Amino acid sequence: MKGFNHVNAATFEEACDLLNKSRGTAQVMAGGTDLLGIYKDRILEEYPETVVNLKTIPGIDRVEECNGALVIGAGCKLGALEKLPLLRKAYPALAEAARSVASPLIRNLATIGGNICQDVRCWYYRYPDSIGGRLKCLRKGGDTCYAVKGENRYHSVFGGMHAHATPCMQQCPAGTDISGYMGELRKGNLEAAARIIMQYNPMPMITGRVCAHWCHGACNRRQYDERVAIGSVERFVGDYVLEYGDLFYTAPETSTGKSVAVVGSGPSGLAAAYYLRQAGNEVTVYDQKKEAGGMLRYTIPAYRLPKDIVRRFVAALAGMGVKFILETTIGRDVDPVDLGKKYDSVYYATGAWKRPLLGLAGEDLTVFGLDFLMEVSQWMQGKVGTDVLVTGGGNVAMDVAVTAKRLGAKNVTLACLEAEGQMPASEEEIERAREEGIVIMTSWGVDRVLEESGKVQGMKLKRCVSVFDEKGAFNPQYDERETFVVKAQNILMAVGQQADLSFLSEKFQMQLDRRGLIEVSEETQMTSRDGVFAGGDVTTGPASVIKAIAAGHNAARGMCRYLGVALLEVRNGHSKFTTFDPDGIEQPKMAREKERALGERSLDKEDSFGLEAAEATNEAKRCMDCACYSVNPSDIAPVLVMLGAEVVTTERTLSAEEFLTTRLRARDNLGPGELVKEIRVPKANGVAHYDKFRVRDAIDFAIVSLASRFETQNGVIRDARVVFGGVAPVPYRAIAVEEYLKGKTITEALAAEAAELSVKEACFMRHNEYKLHNMKYLLKQAILRALQQE
Template sequence: MENFEHINAKSFEEAGKAVEGNKNFSKVVMAGGTDLMTVMRTRILNEMPETVVNLKTIEDGAYIRDEGDQIAIGAITKLKDVVSSEELSKSCVALNEAAHTVASPLIRNIGTIGGNICQDVRCWYYRYPEDGGGILNCARKGGSECYAIRGDNRYHSIYGGMKTKVTGCSLSCPVGTDIGSYMELLRNHDMQGACDILIGYNPLGAITGRICAHFCQDDCNRGHLAATEAPGEGDDSVGIHTVERCMGDYMFAHPERYYTAPEKETGKKVVLVGSGPAGLTAAYYLRKAGHDVTILDSQEKPGGMLRYAIPNYRLPLKYVDRIEELWKGMGVKFQCGVTVGKDVEAADLEKQYDKVFYATGAWSRPVLGFDGEEFTEFGLSFLVEVNQWMQKKERKHVLVIGGGNVAMDVAVTAKRLGAETVTLACLEARDEMPSSEEEIHRALEEGIKIMNSYGVSKALYADGKITGMELKRCVSVYDEDHHFSPEYDDTELLSIDADSVLMAAGQRVDLSFLKEEYDLAVERGRIKTDEVTRRTNRKDVYAGGDAVSGPSTVASAIRQGREAAKDINKTYGIDCPVYYEKKGFTKFDPDCLSIKHSVKDIETPVSERRIDKEDSDTVPEEAIFEEAKRCMNCACYSVNASDISPVLLMDDAEIVTTKKTINAKDFFTTELDTKDMLEPGELVKEIRVNKLDGYTTHYEKLRIRPSIDFAIISLTTAVKKAADKVDDIRLVLGGVAPVPIRLYQVEDYLKGKTMTADLIDQAVDMAVADCFVLRKNAYKVTQVKTYLKRFLESI
């Protein structure tokens, strides 16, 4: 055991101040000490505590006092005193019984009621991380998964799990979509409900499902697992982008549900400059809120990069046209061929509209400064003018500079337009390339040569024509802080013959339309905004997309457009977009690990691919319903450890802290961990139990060893009878879910009724109707039914 600082607190307030600013559990409090000793001995926590604050020295911290309608219990009251309390035996005997079932007499002589309700989870993956052949960093301790999903789950939840944090897939998604929640609905074939979730984050699912780099799949736990039934065999990530593509197409096909005009108008006018993904997203949520929305764009048609920079084989124009059609149907107005700074001034927009949002993209060519740069061509311009490119002059051997998706688009497009050879050179090594694996694979399939770890030295030219490029070896792309800072070996040079060199190594933001006197804050050549609200330094002016971030992803632009719209709506007291709020517990398919490989888009054979036809087709709905089964819905499936909390939930007790009073239902069922209901430095100081006069209360639990073990299941009951009928009844299950469960539906069903065999059977079936059985814990359902039926028959 490591050394630590020890503080004897004189009051709860003093103890709270001592642990304020606590990070990574470096400061902990101890009352009974039973849990903390285990923490420090077995290294449950990733880091040992540096400071231990002793609560046992607090004066008047342990008491049981009759206060009229309630009994007040000090947080450091020993469990043995709760067991022997006459006050509780008269008003809530279930609390006596629950305290008596906690472990052994020794533990009850040390343990406190406050410590019991705030104790750590009893899951062995959490408590004994080294017993599985290596360190098991479970989700409760900052890891990415709950090992009960694929390991021993005999004692785990039969009602589902709860999220410990934002899961890796959602965290890596630039849009931030709640992927696990819509996957859960898709498993139940609820396409409409799943799309309701998606569109709350992203109204362009049909677009991102086709062109997004889907970073979400890189952090999907399925892709990180070895198959359990065939050791050594890999496991695919869930095909999230394929699923979202199908969902996006469904939304586009059902505008009457997803792309409707608002029911009422706000009278507010908003203008958006730029009709790319950021502008379109902001326009969607602003119009849904009821504002008058106008989009200005300098191009002939709306869509921005979606229309002009992404090849048809990846994103057919019909989908961009569909966006324009749907947005117009919602009442969004487009004014194309309008350039700010030329046709209208930025300052005038502020006068004409209530809010302004700039999303002008990054269309300008960067200047790298190498010799002969003027003889090369801008890759983005090539994509915009692709239909005219081949007519300009004959190009047989094309060299593309860049390693991102735009570079891949340029290379593949050039090859399909008839170039004999296409070579792509980029600074990054193969595993560093910013392009998605799918795009790299597509390029290799079509015969494009990729030269990794090479950068531009100079252009080779003669008589005003490009003849090739001299490249130099790039030995590193990033510095130790992962900032872009390439280093080269100038002695390792390589010449490449080419009659066309297309520079696709990034674009630059052009803010020349903003006059100097307009005074909009700019930083590193981009519009400066607040990272959460997307507000600029000018009142009522917002910005997003590449104009703020520099060249980035479509998904990132969508999020920034949504964030700006959300803040604009908030200023008018409108909650739009409305995000899906998960109710109840998370669930997954217990057989999910048996399906090893993910669903894929229906790919066109390489020999049949063209420049003007999409390379793939959307899978049918049934395919994504099956794919959703592969999602583990990564959460914690452990069960609540406290014997006391189910009784307090049944009693509608109150938890008094150093800062507030919290109802037991909120305290025990809102968050996975009760500690998350407390602010930094906030401590539980008292429990207030309501006197249940006229009720008969009881607590019992199933456990393996009566002398020590936690509940496999527990049942807390309270009943008040009027003649032969149930006047009131309260039923709480413990040990069956991450938090105690009060059976409100069953209670309402039984109130005012006389117990009969049929009534009891129906009530028992109702109690387990939502059970979610894992591979090894089905017996717990049987035990719940047995305990509940036995109790109801005793009434």
């Protein structure tokens, strides 16, 4: 065991002060029975520099009755508790729980405060560093709970709890609660699944088709077999949202009296418009195009995103009361200064439509990729030529290349700076391009256009050896000695876009950053002009659709705060416990959307067909809902919840139920430098006991335990409290059972019915269904015992 500084605290105040000053490098020790084992086995990466001993604080181990309640100091030994005559007489369940803990040796060292704050005993979590290296499970900040696919006989039968955001959620720029909506879909709650997505992203019918879906790369299923088809499931839910738009795009019930303008109707502007309107503001969207939708409407090919999908989404926003003023350019048709006076707040999301100039010879003979996509109808009749070169490695470049091929080009070559595996385009789009015969040349940059008599003959390329410098900045480096010539009649440049800041003028300025983009507050997205906000490509440069949506949502939050308006808060999509489908996670293959045959693909028909309802539901069942499925090991915690105890810290008083059942780790309810000081247990009427099923009575933690209290009169249950231990990540209070028992006469049949009800919401894992039988047995016996002891 590594060494550490050891400090004896004289008071709680001193202990808290030491913790605050340590900035996370100090830990406290009560009994030490758990903590020293953690240090010795090095099961955690972090190791304290200082350990603060609490045992030296006077009175920390006191036990006394005060104002009708039992007050127990956090440092009171469990061995002392189990022997107290007062406890055995007036609080028998607490005495029984204390006596059930481990062995006499452990009980003479372990404290009640340490017991309720101890770490889990999951063998994955506790795997010693000295035996092959510690396992970084989800609870330790890793990505997965090994019990989901591994040995889980002692784990939860009521689901898991999130230790942090799931890996897929972390990778989504919008922070979409992916496992949340997957969970609702598994239960058949399609509307609930849709409402979870809509809290983060109002256009899943679009992102399900065109999002880069970084979540795919973070899916933990990849460690075992194929990832979950998140994008396909999102598309299915999104199509449902669009079909039943009246449910999801509703006008606000009340008006804030505030009016806002959104300049630009791309994904960022439309997302902002949705959330601003949902909050009750009057929203007007301005755009210079004939139709709203921005690049969603004008540059993403219809074979990937049908135009009708965009039009229907825009119509749904209009149905909410969002107003659209089109074919109007801010800065030309409307003065931005006047716009700011007309509205209470303005959001600029004008996108990145401008062509960047690279300065290479013959660049004026090439065609800008976005212009090509917007004017595709003008390239019919063979104008595209036989041989085409496309430059760029993103999704726009892939769209340009595939579109050129479908327009009739015989040979399409795509050259990009990035190496194989580093291209910014999505895997799906790269695969589509290769399926259609497009030759992709990676690690090549443009050198000069080859021309003859003003006509393009091809492009000279040079080898790119690196794209970014050591700081991650875009700074391509080339080997000028290695070159290659690609013959082409047309060169379509899709190597980037520049933000459209044409609305800025001498009398309407904003602070720009070093890249020439609008500088905004990271938190609110307000610009240097009061009440004026900006987001999307004009602040980040060209980015993905989902990043633009996230920017629009964040800007809506910032604008609402500025206006003093309450924006609808994002609510966690999960119930307390997460669940997964044991059979579903055993399915190795992901669902795949049906594709049109290569020979049937065109420019105006969507290439793929979405999942059917059964396929989407089955795919959601493959989601592991990455949470921690370990169980709370404390014997004392279920009893405190059952008795309605209070946990007193150095700063406040919390109910035991709040402290012990709301967070995966009880100690996470403590703030920096906050410590458990004492526990207050009220006297309880009725028959209260603690029952524990384990393998070895002398030492084992509970496989299943039950803290119960039944207040009866003439065989009728007047009140009941039922709390299980060892079956969930936190003590599990069976409220449905409590309500069911009240007012009923105790009989064998009643006890059996209550036992069945106690496991109704269970979601057992592959190897722990037996725990349900233990639960039913303990509860049935406890109910019948209450009648005997009345």
